[in-house]
Amino acid sequence: MTYYVSMTDSFMSGWGKARGKKAKFIYKCNDFDTARIVAQNARDRTDQKYVSISESMPRFSEEDYHIEWKTIEDSPLWYDARRPWQTG
DSSP, X not given: OOEEEEEXXXXXXXXXXXXXXXXXXXXXXXXXXXXXXXXXXXXXXXXXXXXXXXXXXOOOOTTTEEEEEEOTTTOGGGGOTTOTTOOO
């Protein structure tokens, strides 16, 4: 089953590709365990807010959000169970 991990990037929101919008990243995962890893890695970062896991494809208004879809092929560090951004 496919799962989706979505989050709002507070650093990237409001400028660049997300000028005037919130930057929303959605990571596609092949199973729930992988989705939990991605979600935990997002929660380990202070710039990622509103992290959630969904079984259905998330839908956000393109008027309000700049949306980027991510996969393990283009963002492998996010799928790393060793928690690369953990602090402390």
